Amino acid sequence: MSENIGKIIGVNGNLLKVEFEKPVIQNEVAYACVGAGDLKLKAEVIRVRGNSAELQVFEDTVGLKVGDPVEFTGELLSVELGPGLLTQVFDGLQNPLPRLAEECGFFLQRGKYLDPLPRDTKWAYTPKLNVGDTVVAGDTIGTIPEGMFDHRVMVPFNVRGKWTVESLKPAGEYTVEEVVAVLKDDKGNTRECQIMQIWPVKMPIKCYAERLRPTESMASGMRTIDTFFPVAKGGTFCVPGPFGAGKTVLQQIMSRHAEVDIVIIAACGERAGEVVETLREFPELTDPRTGKSLMERTLIICNTSSMPVAAREASVYTGVTLAEYYRQMGLDVLLLADSTSRWAQALREMSGRLEEIPGEEAFPAYLESVIASFYERGGVVKLNNGETGSVTIGGTVSPAGGNFEEPVTQATLKVVGAFHGLSRARSDARRYPAIDPLDSWSKYPSVVELDKVAKARKMLRDGSEVGQMMKVVGEEGTSIDDFIQYMKSEYIDATYLQQNAFVETDAANTVERQKYVFDRLLKLIDTKMKFGDQGQARSFFQQLTQTCRDWNNSEFQSDEFKKIEEQITKALAEVSDYAE
């Protein structure tokens, strides 16, 4: 490649204006050299006009001056794919943060870029092909054990058409740069395949036979979600909520308990402290399904709020590209992006600097299509070999002022399959998770039967109506039947919807337990009850709620669990009205 060097003619925040002579490519990566020295800052071309290009720099631009050289690379912003990704912590540009810390200490240093995949680690490789086999992009060349998975070394995704295997490396220990196969097409072109491959983050990987409809539910352990507002494997969901409503806690619980093979956490423009919790706690926690450390199935992309804004935009794409890569191995991957609003704001900042005509709330007009194409990268796919793999995407949204009528929330709601709206009123009342049981929705199948869920939802709705009415007419103006209905809905809320994230047995429930407890709950809803007055009803339900909380805190089907269940049954029998 010929050297393509431009010259800075303007610096405005992290936007550079660069004069160039040779051709440049939209979205290609370039490096701005501070004072023509060794310090090179990574940047991306985002607009070209005449012979000047505008570049967003992924770093602080202090120190650059007019006339400094810019080196264009001719390549789009890409990530490295290969063994060694899991358990890693990357920044938005796939820089490994722990290794960066070893080299630079406490603070992040500008212009320091390390190889995402260590070049010196040797992996135990076993070939799965024979010379003479016909392959297409995405086919497995060989496998490498990575933690608990068989990491597949695949034919590069950008290979077009059918190729024949000309030569193969035997089983052995290789580094990621090793060429393990040479392919040849019918025109006689040859192509070398390394263990690792490179893929541009903004292009979806499409090496599969077909996309399927997401129908199998992905248990998260949260009763409200799995029973009422479920998410399917390969589905998409969003969690909008005002600050302090518990978006991040919800995502943390999901990342721990979700029934998937791999979890990718993209911390995008949020607090560093939250990532640190995951970072430090996950290695200590065991995954109940595999018995191994949770970290072994986790990958963290971390571009926190104080890190450069432009890399924030890259981080969600980096996350989804890595998710797609593991999907290609027939695995179920969950991508949690926290928060997509920060990413949208990064778009807004750049759009402002480019002096584009602003849309609603100064967000760029292309916001909706960008969000839609991001969520569309989720899905279940049937791979060429008949296996299925999925990418489930969950994004939090941080709407300005907690008002869901803003552009990012609205654009997101149009494209997702489930909506877990968090409410300020619920979080103020310390009712966690603060998912609003009346406003939220999901288009995916629940773990319990539909008619049962409908019954419980009706009870919640009716109860809330009585509650509203009671604010106007008071308790004495409410009939005892209505009042019981209200107490029942409050009971469902307190003992089923609410979950204590800090008690281990209550933090996440298996599908089995959810079904069991939910049936019990339905019995209560169906029980006709008789009370002398409202006070009596209230104290009964207060007592019952407390017992039921103890029940939630006990181990499923343990002696204590059964004992408390008996207590509940007995208490119910005492107030049942058998008159009819």
Added chain:
Amino acid sequence: MQNKVYHRIEQITGNVIVVKADDVIAGELAQVDSAVGVSLAQVIRLENENVFLQVFAGGRGIGTDAKVKFLGRTMQIPFSENLLGRVFTGSGEPRDNGPEIKENMIEIGGPSVNPAKRIIPRNMVRTGIPMIDVFNTLVESQKLPIFSVAGEPYNDLLAQIALQAEVDVIILGGMGLKHDDYLFFRDMLDESGALSRTVMFVHTASDPTVECLLVPDVSLAVAEQYAQQDKRVLVLLTDMTNFADSMKEVAITMEQIPSNRGYPGDLYSQLAARYEKAVDFEGSGSITLLAVTTMPGDDVTHPVPDNTGYITEGQFYLKNGRIEPFGSLSRLKQQVNDRTREDHRVIMDTMIQLYANYKETLEKQSMGFRMSDWDSKLLKYGEKFEASMMDISVNTPLEEALDNGWKILADCFEPAETGIQSKYTDKFWPKA
């Protein structure tokens, strides 16, 4: 060639001047010499040979023939032990009558801490205020705003925390402070002897806007240095809304496209860059950050408190002279309140839930509904809670405050009515 002087100012808009110059680096400092005196200025934009400079002392009085000399360095601030007990302006000039300090200059607005180097916060900062210690515990390395409205005693609260908090160094950054408030802080810290462990960077309402922008950066740069010397540092900033308003002023001058209510689109990132300086250095000191954010019109959805809330680890909500239990939240309290005393979490959750019920009852009462037995119990409880737990002018150790909590509960309820698990009521419920 380094210190070439430029004579011709091309453009003056607000606090921003434009000169034609070459070899100027982004972020460089310059000295502007005009009829009204000498001021520092910082490069904020380069466009071909045009250099946009933000003049710290403001654009007023600058002539088109003012002399601009580029200094070849970015903004720096001195750092040494001698800073303690001193008061400076936003650009680092002494504000008291002490000598100028020029030793050991450090860069401000440095890079952010590598997330991989951060640790989970684990130490409580005791303040002696029950609404903080019991209900929303402050934790070392936490960043918390104090949401408030004009007229509330937020500066008093800040000063009290400064006096009572168990930390080594206090950095106070004042932005747009009334001169009276500045004197109040100085005198209060002086009288209590806390001034000797305090450094103050003060921008008063009458000082140039641009200096206001520098206050958080210099405060945090100095704090970072102390923290790396194994000191527990508490940074108090007041008032971040003034800081945001200054940013708005500059952004509008620069003809940037405003996003919400005139604030620049990067408000979130700008605020986050400051707040995220709060950190606990493994094997060394820490920075804890409390920042007053006044909410125009008591509106928490105003862009400044709204963006702040998304950045910080909770917030204290100061209203009617009290830290409101609703709306206030310390996100990090869970990290420490399981190691204080076993009943801490129980008291915290129960008392707040009952207080919420009390508020509902109050509403019913004001609408003239009949009060049930339960209602009267709640009313009694609410009054006691407000009187003895919500007072912010006290200095009570956490343990005493917890005991007090049990006493209030026992005065008003039967154990079962509180919904507390029996293993706690058995142990802590005061015996009649």
